[in-house]
Amino acid sequence: MNHIKGKKIRRWAVAGTALTMLVPLLAACSTDKTDDPKNRHTLRIGTMYGSKQDESYFRQQFTDIFEYTHDGIDIEVVPAIDYNEMQFDNMNGKEQTQQPDPLEKVKAIMTGSNPVDVMIFDFSLLGQLVGENLLKQLDTQMKEDEINASDFAATVIDGIKEEGNGNIYALTPTFMPSALFYNKKLFAKANVTPPHDGMNWDEVFNLAKQMSTGDGKDRVFGFSFSSYGGGENYWDIQNFLAPLxxxxxxxxxxxxxxxxPKWTNMWKTVYGLYKDHIIPHQDDFVYDQPTDGKYNPFQGQMFLNGRVAMTIGDYSYISQIQQLNDNADKLKMEKLDWDVVTIPFHTEAANVGANINLSSLAGINTKAANSDDAWEFVKFINSEKWAQLKSRSMYEMPSRKAFIKAREGMTYNVEAFTKLKPFSNSQxxxxxxxxxxxxxxxxxxxxxxxxxxxxxxxxxxxxxxxxxxxxxxxxxxxxxxxxxxxxxxxxxxxxxxxxxxxxxxxxxxxxxxxxx
Known part of the structure; x- marks a missing residue:
């Protein structure tokens, strides 16, 4: 749970510095300039996880600007699962305390005596919330306010519609996509045609076999399931299998x-890559240790060190590549000549990518007492102005297509991040x-x-x-x-x-x- 919390805090924290930049821009959007208590009302926003101690991060990410520009509205944040309660649960190693069910906890704050108006949640819950009629359909309001679904990345809208039986029940201002990163120089040196968008796993693995050459410290590996770790990592296999x-x-x-037979075939496929040394072993990372005693901030990252031809990485991985290339001379390292294509998919789950995360979906509770302000909030954080702010993020990509661009000074296939549907890991x-x-x-x-x-x-x-x-x-x-x-x-x-x-x-x- 601490891992989940830490990751959310990292994403929320980046909004803090941008807050002061957007406030003057949106000041004119204020809808109600009165402080008359009779005209004030509360908008209750539910979150999957949180606590009073880290509520400020959530507010920086989602609500501070909205409150500033909507003077008559007060925001109340309601976590479905409170970290403060969980950390004091009895975990003595002998008898396991029942873990809270995220879906049941979310349903509780949406259906209780004082239900939340807006719910912000992970993609994994969308199908269940729609199926139990807990979310208001947004298509009509989007049409009335001239919000076109076509203005959002297909990855986002197609995934949302698939879980909503063809309709839209939530929107998200940002998402965390992934892609297949590849080393252009290695492919040119090997005279092998580089990967392209729309490849399945078999095609990528065949390319990886062609790109695997050399021995010892000179070994170049065709593929790695992640930027860290060797082929012994079972969790990389779990991500690989997930869409099936x-x-x-x-x-x-x-x-x-x-x-x-299916399990056997899948394990044999991955183990074959390990056995044939197409993917690195844990022992191979010893060759990435510096020989001059100097610290290498990219030690153990074999793709960045030019020893892996292709790897799966999320959108934030570009920041590490940029950092490497900007400091290559100081580090006495070679700059990385790279590009990206879509994540490989299983033929049985065509055009579905397992490493695409929609973690900030905002939907309106069907039992919302303040549904007008709820729609105003959902509309606001999915607006063009909000997307313009979020386009500065180094960690997540804006959902609106107009602001999905390669980073300044860089050229790469940015569309590769937006073409596949997200895999729904709903239970x-x-x-x-x-x-x-x-x-x-x-x-x-x-x-x-x-x-x-x-x-x-x-x-x-x-x-x-x-x-x-x-x-x-x-x-x-x-x-x-x-x-x-x-x-x-x-x-x-x-x-x-x-x-x-x-x-x-x-x-x-x-x-x-x-x-x-």
């Missing part, structure tokens, strides 16, 4: 489903209930991590590892069926699958990406 929505266990959490109500009532089910993913580590270490074949994962997972599911919150001594006392592994928590019924 492969289930680890059935909807009743009673039977494992990993011992199947079924049953999966959410299982995660909440059986918190120890997270150890299924730890077993999966152990199983994959046993494969890459050569201790088990893919078939053997998945079979062992099935057996050990079924044992755990049966234990959770009779004692969902009991101590996990038996689990910790067992040797890991294959006798090796350092799994970590996470996961769920359906394989889901490990991102914010």
């Amino acid at each position: 929505k492969l289930r680890m266990y059935d909807e009743n959490a009673e039977k494992m489903m990993v011992n199947s 079924s109500q049953k999966d959410l209930e299982i995660s909440r009532t059986k918190p120890n089910i997270r150890f299924i993913s730890e077993l999966a991590s152990q199983a994959y580590n046993a494969v890459v270490s050569g201790k088990l074949s893919v078939e053997q590892a998945l079979k062992e994962l099935e057996t050990r997972g079924n044992d755990l599911l049966q234990k959770l069926k009779t004692d969902p919150n009991g101590p996990m001594d038996d689990f910790y006392n067992q040797p890991p699958i294959g006798g090796n592994g350092d799994g970590s928590s996470g996961g769920g019924g359906i394989v889901r990406p490990m991102i914010d």
Whole structure:
């Protein structure tokens, strides 16, 4: 949870310096200049997570400018899950405290005796909120106020409409897209045609094999699932598999489903890249250590050091590339000649990208007591003026197409960030209930991590590892069926699958990406 909180704070903090720049610009937008208490009203805005201690960051990001330009409106921020309450939960390592269900917590502040007017939430909840008629459809109001959906990036609108049965129930001013970054110089040197938009995973992996050459410190790797880490990283595989929505266990959490041809094929595909040294191993990072004793801020980032031909990175990765190129002479490093194309997709989930995050969707509660101000707020933070401000962000991209441009002084295929639909990692109500009532089910993913580590270490074949994962997972599911919150001594006392592994928590019924 601290990871989620930290990431949100990082994004919110960048708005603070921009606040003073926008206030004069929007001062003329003020709709009500009276301080008469009789004319004042409160707009209640719900958030998925928060606390009084970090509320100021949220206000800087979303509400301060709106309050300044709308004198008659007071903003009240209502977190669905309060960090202050969670940090004092009893986690003694023996008995797991039930984790709050984000959907249920959001529904509680939307349907209680004093419901919020606006809800700001992650894309993963959109389908459920629409399905339970908790969000007001926005298409009519957008038409009346001449807000054209075509002015927003297709990535954003297509994803929203798909979860809304063809309609728009929320809008977001920014999003965090990802793309496939590639080293233009390496492709030119190898005389290999570089990647292009619209490639599937098989095509990218075939390119990666062509680009893998050399040995030891001179080895160039064709691909890496992320800018950090080697091929032993199970979570990179989880992100890779996410759009396929492969289930680890059935909807009743009673039977494992990993011992199947599809799971076997996917694990073999990734392990084949590792075995053939197409993707780097953890040991390869030793060659990125500086030999002169000087600190290298890009140490261990093999793409930035010219040793990986292609990697997946989000929009903020451009900032690191820019920092490298601006300081290459000081660091005595070679500047990176690069570009981007769309994220590869699975043919079974065409044009769907797993690494696209819509985390700031704003929708109007169907039970809103102040629906007029709610629409005014949603409209305001999705306006052209707001998008102009957000276009300065180094971390997120504005949703409005007019402000989606390559950064000043840089040239790259910026459209690659906007073409694919975001993958919806929404869970079924049953999966959410299982995660909440059986918190120890997270150890299924730890077993999966152990199983994959046993494969890459050569201790088990893919078939053997998945079979062992099935057996050990079924044992755990049966234990959770009779004692969902009991101590996990038996689990910790067992040797890991294959006798090796350092799994970590996470996961769920359906394989889901490990991102914010």
